[in-house]
Structures are given as C-alpha cells and as structure tokens.
Amino acid sequence: VRLDVARVRGQFASWWWDLSLRWKGLIVGSLPLVAMIPAIVVALWLSTSQEASRADARETLAAAAGSVTLQRHLVQLERAAVAGALPVAGPSTALDEVQASVERDIGSLRAAASRAASAPALASVEALLSAVDRLAGSASSDGATVGPALAEVQRRSAEVADRFTTLDRALASELASALDETAARRRQIVIVLAAGGVLAVVLGWLAMWLFTRGIVRRVQTVGEVTARVIDGETSIDVEEPGGDELGELVRELRRAAELLILHNAELEVSRDAERAVVEREQTIREVVRRVHQAVGQHDVLDATVREVAAATGSDGAFILGVEGGVAHDVLAEWTADGVPGLGVGSSLPVDAQRDANFGLLLQQWHALVIDDVVSTGFLPQTREILGELQVGSMILAPVLGEDEPLAVLVMVTSGRARPWPPGSDRLAEVVAAHVATALTHARLYEREREMVQRLRELDEAKSDFVASVSHELRTPLTSIRGYAEMLGDGDAGELTSDQGRMLEIVQRNADRLLSLIENLLTLSRIESGAFRVARVPVALDDVVRATLDELRPQAAAAGVVLEADVTGCIPAVLGDRAQLERVLFNLLSNAIKFTVDGGRVTVRLRASDDGVEMSVADRGIGIPAAELDRLFGRFFRSSISQQRAIQGTGLGLMIVKSIVEHHEGDISVESEEHVGTTFTIRLPAAPATVSVA
Amino acid sequence: MSGSPGPVLLVEDDHDIRSLLRERLARWPYEVVEAASGELALDIASARRPALVVLDIMLPGIDGWEVLRRLRSDPELADVPVVVVSIVDDPGEDDRPAVQGYLQKPFRAATVNRVFDELLAGGTTAGVPTDDRSGGP
Numbered sequence: 069v070r071l072d073v074a075r076v077r078g079q080f081a082s083w084w085w086d087l088s089l090r091w092k093g094l095i096v097g098s099l100p101l102v103a104m105i106p107a108i109v110v111a112l113w114l115s116t117s118q119e120a121s122r123a124d125a126r127e128t129l130a131a132a133a134g135s136v137t138l139q140r141h142l143v144q145l146e147r148a149a150v151a152g153a154l155p156v157a158g159p160s161t162a163l164d165e166v167q168a169s170v171e172r173d174i175g176s177l178r179a180a181a182s183r184a185a186s187a188p189a190l191a192s193v194e195a196l197l198s199a200v201d202r203l204a205g206s207a208s209s210d211g212a213t214v215g216p217a218l219a220e221v222q223r224r225s226a227e228v229a230d231r232f233t234t235l236d237r238a239l240a241s242e243l244a245s246a247l248d249e250t251a252a253r254r255r256q257i258v259i260v261l262a263a264g265g266v267l268a269v270v271l272g273w274l275a276m277w278l279f280t281r282g283i284v285r286r287v288q289t290v291g292e293v294t295a296r297v298i299d300g301e302t303s304i305d306v307e308e309p310g311g312d313e314l315g316e317l318v319r320e321l322r323r324a325a326e327l328l329i330l331h332n333a334e335l336e337v338s339r340d341a342e343r344a345v346v347e348r349e350q351t352i353r354e355v356v357r358r359v360h361q362a363v364g365q366h367d368v369l370d371a372t373v374r375e376v377a378a379a380t381g382s383d384g385a386f387i388l389g390v391e392g393g394v395a396h397d398v399l400a401e402w403t404a405d406g407v408p409g410l411g412v413g414s415s416l417p418v419d420a421q422r423d424a425n426f427g428l429l430l431q432q433w434h435a436l437v438i439d440d441v442v443s444t445g446f447l448p449q450t451r452e453i454l455g456e457l458q459v460g461s462m463i464l465a466p467v468l469g470e471d472e473p474l475a476v477l478v479m480v481t482s483g484r485a486r487p488w489p490p491g492s493d494r495l496a497e498v499v500a501a502h503v504a505t506a507l508t509h510a511r512l513y514e515r516e517r518e519m520v521q522r523l524r525e526l527d528e529a530k531s532d533f534v535a536s537v538s539h540e541l542r543t544p545l546t547s548i549r550g551y552a553e554m555l556g557d558g559d560a561g562e563l564t565s566d567q568g569r570m571l572e573i574v575q576r577n578a579d580r581l582l583s584l585i586e587n588l589l590t591l592s593r594i595e596s597g598a599f600r601v602a603r604v605p606v607a608l609d610d611v612v613r614a615t616l617d618e619l620r621p622q623a624a625a626a627g628v629v630l631e632a633d634v635t636g637c638i639p640a641v642l643g644d645r646a647q648l649e650r651v652l653f654n655l656l657s658n659a660i661k662f663t664v665d666g667g668r669v670t671v672r673l674r675a676s677d678d679g680v681e682m683s684v685a686d687r688g689i690g691i692p693a694a695e696l697d698r699l700f701g702r703f704f705r706s707s708i709s710q711q712r713a714i715q716g717t718g719l720g721l722m723i724v725k726s727i728v729e730h731h732e733g734d735i736s737v738e739s740e741e742h743v744g745t746t747f748t749i750r751l752p753a754a755p756a757t758v759s760v761a
Numbered sequence: 762m763s764g765s766p767g768p769v770l771l772v773e774d775d776h777d778i779r780s781l782l783r784e785r786l787a788r789w790p791y792e793v794v795e796a797a798s799g800e801l802a803l804d805i806a807s808a809r810r811p812a813l814v815v816l817d818i819m820l821p822g823i824d825g826w827e828v829l830r831r832l833r834s835d836p837e838l839a840d841v842p843v844v845v846v847s848i849v850d851d852p853g854e855d856d857r858p859a860v861q862g863y864l865q866k867p868f869r870a871a872t873v874n875r876v877f878d879e880l881l882a883g884g885t886t887a888g889v890p891t892d893d894r895s896g897g898p
Binding site: 539542543544545546547548549550551553554557559578582 | 775777778781784819848849866867868869870
C-alpha cells in the first residue's frame with residue numbers, strides 16, 4: 069500500500085510538474101472555492117431542513133387557527149341554542165356557519181390531529197361532525213329532537229374543545245421547538261459557512277505560498293544556471309525541470325547553454341588555431357629577425373640553420389649550396405648532440421649530387437615535406453647518405469636567387485620518421501626566402517666590404533705615399549735651400565747681379581715647392597685623422613707681421629701691395645702658431661695670385677666680442693657665386709683660375725678651413741666676380757689667465 | 762771625463778745635408794765628427810764624449826729617438842746636449858727624452874746659427890723645441 073501511495077504521489081508529482089503554469093495557477097486559485105463547496109452544501113442542506121421545520125410550524129399554526137375558529141363557531145352555536153334562537157324549522161344561519169366551519173376547518177383539524185398523532189382529537193372531531201349533521205337533520209325535521217341533538221353537539225363541541233385545548237398546548241410546544249430548531253439551524257449554517265471560509269482562506273494562502281515558493285525556487289535555479297552558463301561552466305546538470313513553462317524555459321536555457329558550450333568549444337578551437345598561426349608567424353618573424361642580425365654570409369647561414377632547427381625541433385639543419393641545379397656542398401650545418409653531420413665545406417658525393425630525384429626536389433619552388441625518406445624514391449647513393457645521417461623525415465626548402473636556387477635549406481629528424489609540427493614547411497619557405505635575401509645582401513655586403521677595404525687600403529697607401537714622398541722631398545729641398553742660402557750669403561764668393569737674380573728665383577721656387585709639400589702633408593694628416601694642432605697662446609698680430617714679411621718678395625714680384633690693418637688691443641688665441649701662419653700664408657698667397665698687377669691686398673685684424681676677427685681682402689677677379697659653396701672642398705679650383713691658367717693645387721682653402729675648425733673657429737667668404745674676395749676668420753680668444761709665451 | 766771639450770757629433774745619413782751642416786758648424790771652433798748611422802754615432806759617442814750631438818731622426822737601423830734614448834740612459838752621456846734635426850715637425854710623444862734644440866728641415870742659416878750659438882757658447886736652449894719654418898709654412 070505504501071508503495072502504491074508512493075507511486076500515486078509520484079504520478080501526481082509528475083502530473084503536477086508537467087501541468088502548465090496557467091493551469092497550476094488556476095488550480096491553486098480555485099482551491100479556496102473548492103474548500104468552500106462542502107460548507108456551501110452543508111449550509112444548503114441545513115437551510116432545507118430549516119425550511120421543513122418552518123413548514124411544520126406553519127401547519128401547526130394553521131391547525132391551531134382552525135381549532136380556534138371552530139371553537140368560536142361552536143361557542144356562537146351554543147350561545148344561539150341556549151338563547152333559543154335556534155330556529156326549529158329549517159337550519160338556522162348559526163348552524164350553517166358551524167357546519168361550514170366544521171367542513172372548512174375539518175381538514176386542518178384532521179391534519180393537526182393526525183400530525184399531533186392525536187387519535188382522540190380526531191375521533192372527537194368526527195363525532196362533532198356527525199353530531200352537527202344530526203343536529204342539522206333534526207332541525208329540519210322537527211323540533212323535538214333538536215334539543216338532544218344540540219346537547220349532543222354541545223357535548224361533542226366541548227369534547228373537541230377539550231381535545232383541541234390539549235392539542236393546542238401540544239401544538240404550541242411543538243411550534244416553540246420548531247422555532248428553536250430553526251434558530252439552531254441558522255447558527256449551524258453561519259458556523260459551517262464561517263468555518264468553510266476560514267478553511268478556504270487558509271488553504272488558499274497555503275497553496276499560494278507553496279506554489280509561489282516552488283516557482284521562486286525554480287526561477288532562482290534558472291537564474292543560477294544562467295549565471296553558471298555565463299561564467300562559462302561547461303556541464304549544466306539540472307534536475308528534470310518538468311513540463312511547464314518554467315521547465316520549458318530551463319530546457320531552452322539548457323539547450324542554449326549546450327549551444328554556448330559547443331560554440332565556445334568551437335571558438336576555443338578556432339582561437340587555438342589562430343593562436344597557433346600567430347605563434348607560428350611570431351616564430352618565423354623571430355627566426356627571420358635573428359637571421360637578419362647576422363651580417364656576414366657565414367653568420368647568416370649559421371644563424372639560419374641554428375634558428376630554424378630550434379623553431380621546428382629538427383635534429384639537424386643544413387644549407388647546401390646549389391650550382392647548376394645540383395646540391396654539391398655544405399654551406400652551413402647544425403646538428404643536435406649525438407646526431408652526425410656532413411661537415412661544413414664538405415662536398416656531397418657526386419652520385420648523390422646527380423640524383424635525379426633529389427635534383428627534381430630542388431627544382432620545386434616551394435618547400436617539400438618528406439615524412440619518411442625511406443619511402444621516397446631516392447637513388448641508393450642518396451639513401452646511403454641519408455642513412456649515414458640517420459635521417460627519418462626531411463623538409464627541403466629552396467633558397468631562391470633571382471632565377472635559380474642559390475641553396476637549399478634542409479631540415480631533418482634523426483632516427484625514426486616523425487611528423488613535422490604544423491606550419492614547418494611554411495616556416496622553412498619563409499626563412500629560405502629571407503635567407504635568399506640575406507644571402508644576396510651578405511654577398512653584396514661582403515663584396516662591398518672587400519671593395520671598401522681595398523679602397524681604404526688604397527687610400528691609406530696613397531696617404532702613406534703622400535706622407536713619405538713629402539718627407540722625402542723635404543730632404544733634397546733642405547740641401548737645395550741650404551746651399552742656395554750659402555751661395556746667397558757669399559760663402560762661395562760674391563755673386564754677380566745676374567747670379568743673385570737667378571739664385572733668388574731658385575730660392576723662391578724652392579719655397580713654393582716647400583709650401584706645396586707642406587700642404588700635401590697637412591692634407592694627408594687631415595684625411596688620416598692624424599692632424600693635430602698645439603694649444604698655446606698665440607698673438608695674431610705677430611702672426612700677421614711675420615707672414616706679411618715672408619710674402620713680401622712674392623707680392624713684390626707680382627706687383628701687389630700688401631698692407632696690414634691692425635687696430636686696438638688684439639687678444640691672444642689658443643692655438644698652433646705655425647698652423648695659423650699657414651692659414652694666413654695660404655689666404656694671402658691666394659689673394660696675391662688673383663690680384664692684378666698694381667692691386668692691393670689687405671689683412672685686417674680686430675678684436676671682436678668673444679675673440680679675434682681676421683680678414684684678408686683683395687680687389688681680385690672674385691669667385692663666381694655658383695662656386696662659392698665648393699670653395700673649401702678638396703682640389704677646388706675656380707673656373708676663372710682655370711681659364712687664366714693660374715697655378716694652384718686646390719688644397720689651400722681646404723687646409724685653411726680645417727685648421728680654423730681645429731682652432732674652434734670659423735671661416736666665411738664674400739666674393740663678387742671682378743670686384744674682389746674677402747675671407748673672414750673668427751677665432752675664440754684664449755682665456756684671460758694665460759699669457760702669450 | 763777629459764778636460765778638453767769633445768767634438769760635435771753630427772749624425773745624419775744624407776750626405777749633402779751632412780756636408781751642409783758641417784759647413785755651418787765650421788763657424789765654431791769644434792771638431793766635427795760625422796756618423797751616417799745611429800749605431801756608429803753611439804760607438805763614437807761612447808769613445809769620445811761629444812760636446813754636442815746633432816741628431817737626425819730618420820736613420821738607417823736604429824732611429825734618432827732610439828739613439829737619444831740610449832745616450833740618455835748612459836750615465837756618462839746623459840747630460841750631453843742634443844739638437845734634433847728632422848724632417849718630422851712633430852717632436853714626438855711626451856715620454857721621449859728632452860732635447861736641447863730642434864731644427865726642422867729645411868732650415869734657414871739664421872736659425873741654425875742661433876741654436877748652435879746658444880749651445881756651443883756653453884748654455885742650452887732649455888729644451889724648448891726650436892723649429893724653423895721661416896723658409897715657408
């Protein structure tokens with residue numbers, strides 16, 4: 069039985085679960101009404117029985133009323149008889165009235181009597197009825213019998229009256245009890261209805277509470293499940309949710325969650341794939357970056373094999389040089405510990421080089437993945453090499469030059485064939501492409517470097533040559549000048565004026581040669597970076613004086629007047645007196661060269677705000693404006709000086725500028741064609757604390 | 762140390778310049794001993810303590826700086842005055858021993874005379890390098 073109860077309960081539960089919320093609400097809402105129904109039925113039943121009691125009471129009252137009417141008539145009849153007013157001939161009115169009253173009321177009297185279960189009363193009424201009949205009979209026939217008949221009626225009437233007095237009393241008590249009963253019924257109805265109402269309210273509230281609580285719980289569960297789904301929980305296990313709308317909602321939610329999980333999983337998979345792609349690209353970029361960091365060809369190739377092996381987990385990586393479509397030697401290799409290599413620089417056996425299959429592979433313009441070298445149709449010789457290297461799997465990527473493979477990048481696994489990580493072929497291809505670029509660049513770079521090295525050596529050789537030639541030239545010049553000077557001094561006897569003039573020409577040209585040599589020497593020092601200037605205080609007015617003295621013969625020969633314009637106190641500058649003299653010497657000899665006979669060259673020296681300003685101005689041929697910016701360059705010769713065949717090496721101004729700059733000064737030029745040129749040099753003053761040595 | 766003043770030791774590998782300097786030195790009453798190499802110069806110097814060494818730098822074999830160093834490291838010769846005569850205008854690094862005169866080739870007679878005057882009259886030029894560029898920069 070218990071099992072049955074349980075089963076019933078289960079059945080109910082499942083029925084209830086599957087019931088739609090609308091029906092559940094209807095049921096729960098109508099539960100108070102259902103609870104009221106018994107109360108209403110009981111109340112109706114109670115009110116029906118109350119109605120019966122009320123009818124009894126009404127009947128009793130009617131009987132009592134009938135009895136009273138009858139007695140009144142009887143009293144009238146008696147009173148008439150007693151008064152002798154009862155007519156002898158023919159039935160009197162009173163009698164008729166009695167008779168009619170008896171006939172009219174007899175029913176209710178009978179009913180009352182019968183209801184009161186009073187047989188004597190009924191018998192008395194019947195007796196009275198027959199006595200009245202007889203009185204009526206005697207009244208119509210003769211008067212003799214009226215008296216006895218009336219007496220009979222009177223007796224019977226008294227009897228009935230007695231009987232009904234008794235009956236009335238009984239009826240009265242019956243009525244009272246009927247009324248009591250009615251009141252009691254009414255109270256019962258009120259109680260039943262009140263109890264039913266309370267029960268309905270309680271029941272309704274309870275049902276509503278239970279129902280609401282159930283719904284709230286399930287809604288909460290739905291909320292929690294939703295939250296878990298949102299939080300990304302992958303397994304949503306909720307109890308069977310039932311067949312109502314909420315259950316439907318939970319089911320939909322569960323389906324949505326499953327879809328979401330499925331979608332997430334797919335998303336994760338695609339994200340993984342994407343990440344893998346990104347990682348792969350990163351790896352490629354990293355490998356390429358490292359490969360590009362290497363500069364020399366060997367570095368590039370070594371970096372490539374090392375990085376590409378590390379990125380793909382290869383046990384070995386090689387770059388084989390390709391010439392004429394065959395791989396013939398090992399340019400670079402990297403092998404893991406314990407994995408045999410070929411040896412950089414070694415040549416592949418000729419048979420392997422000629423392996424048509426291998427050659428065919430090299431002619432591919434994309435990477436080839438060979439998962440198992442054994443099943444690839446290499447010639448036995450090739451296979452032998454691969455066997456020696458214990459190669460299992462292999463990737464070959466061509467390093468393509470402009471129109472043919474330069475090399476081939478080979479990645480191998482050692483021992484058993486094993487699959488390559490996804491994207492290895494792409495990595496190999498991209499890296500190989502970059503290797504091609506890097507290789508081309510490296511080759512160019514190496515060629516360039518060799519060329520630069522050769523040029524540098526050449527330049528150094530030239531500088532050395534210039535320096536040594538300059539030095540070597542000084543030695544004979546020492547003798548030339550020395551002996552010329554001795555001749556001039558008369559050490560070998562007095563000279564004639566012609567001899568003196570000729571000797572002066574020799575000396576002037578020796579000086580010119582020396583100046584040239586000095587310029588060349590300075591240039592070679594400047595270019596080799598060995599040029600240095602002393603830093604001692606130098607009085608520039610002394611420099612001006614000495615240089616002018618030195619150049620006077622030259623100026624005189626050219627018919628040019630040299631003048632100095634030195635005004636005020638000229639501060640000393642920190643520098644190299646000999647070099648500063650050379651600056652002025654170069655500027656002045658230029659000015660003399662480019663000034664026509666009878667012209668004038670002025671050296672102007674002034675103190676400036678923060679140093680000294682020295683200028684050399686001529687009224688010479690000037691320099692074309694277009695050439696001014698090349699003026700201080702090496703070997704510059706103005707077009708005019710070339711036209712007029714004015715001698716010069718084109719080194720003087722470059723040296724001047726360099727020396728001035730080594731003194732932390734600057735030089736500028738203003739020139740106008742056919743008007744003249746002014747060079748202005750500004751040099752910082754020496755600190756006030758030092759004095760001219 | 763002998764009581765009489767030693768000779769002037771002229772160390773120069775170029776014959777013409779050597780002759781030229783000898784001609785210049787003829788103005789002072791000193792014997793001039795010539796050496797065309799550093800080794801020979803050192804041999805002569807250790808044999809006869811010179812009153813002055815006129816020293817070229819670019820020499821066959823050991824160069825002038827090395828000769829100078831060896832002279833300075835010899836206690837007998839450490840204080841012999843030395844005039845460097847060189848085509849190199851750079852007196853060299855700081856660790857080189859001080860010299861009493863410096864003539865840069867090509868030199869002018871006036872400069873040579875001044876330097877020799879100072880040294881051969883008994884004094885020195887206090888080691889200040891005296892180069893000569895009056896013939897041109």
